[in-house]
Amino acid sequence: MTDDERIAEEVVVDGLTFVPFLKRDEIRRQVKRVASELRRDLEGKRPLFICVLNGAFIFAADLIRECGINDCSVTFVRYKSYEGMSTTGNVKQLVGLTEDLTGRDVVIIEDIVDTGLTAKQMIADIKKQGPESVRFVTLLHKPASSKTGFTPDYAAFTIPPSFIIGYGLDLDGKVRNLKDIYVIKE
Numbered sequence: 001m002t003d004d005e006r007i008a009e010e011v012v013v014d015g016l017t018f019v020p021f022l023k024r025d026e027i028r029r030q031v032k033r034v035a036s037e038l039r040r041d042l043e044g045k046r047p048l049f050i051c052v053l054n055g056a057f058i059f060a061a062d063l064i065r066e067c068g069i070n071d072c073s074v075t076f077v078r079y080k081s082y083e084g085m086s087t088t089g090n091v092k093q094l095v096g097l098t099e100d101l102t103g104r105d106v107v108i109i110e111d112i113v114d115t116g117l118t119a120k121q122m123i124a125d126i127k128k129q130g131p132e133s134v135r136f137v138t139l140l141h142k143p144a145s146s147k148t149g150f151t152p153d154y155a156a157f158t159i160p161p162s163f164i165i166g167y168g169l170d171l172d173g174k175v176r177n178l179k180d181i182y183v184i185k186e
Ligand SMILES: O=P(O)(O)OC[C@H]1O[C@H](OP(=O)(O)OP(=O)(O)O)[C@H](O)[C@@H]1O
Pocket: 052, 053, 054, 055, 056, 079, 080, 081, 082, 087, 110, 111, 112, 113, 114, 115, 116, 117, 118, 119, 170
């Protein structure tokens, strides 16, 4: 491992300290596992992957390439509800879809299901548009934080209800670039 790739012992963002939680090798292994489950379940289909911006951009890029389904399409939506480490409870769609979803096999790709409020609203929005099927895949699932009872179809990791950053996940827009995932130091 080069210096550039060394995992920081802690990361300080806006005065808050985070420590290593999920390392890049383990992330890569679990992304491969979920990709192989998706590849099996989507056999013979032409899926439309919908990446939920901003947080899912890194996971989606890795997952879609691992799936190895050449006859797929990729598009993006953007939803926002967090300020700092908490949801406002107000899930806003900032960017919508232009594709026709009628008859499509849709795969929604999220970075995290926390309260489940974003997932619930997004799935309702997408189902109104007449897809053949909707699958929901997330990198991280925090079941103990759920306010909705929503359970994703695929999750790379099931984690406790602490705030995390890295690999696309932010604190007020910062540190999405980190290659590993860090958890707030209690
Ligand atoms: O289950 P929930 O409690 O709804 O939380 C999950 C959502 O929160 C984050 O989005 P955020 O609003 O922070 O926007 P971002 O993706 O641009 O960071 C994350 O990307 C999910 O979309």
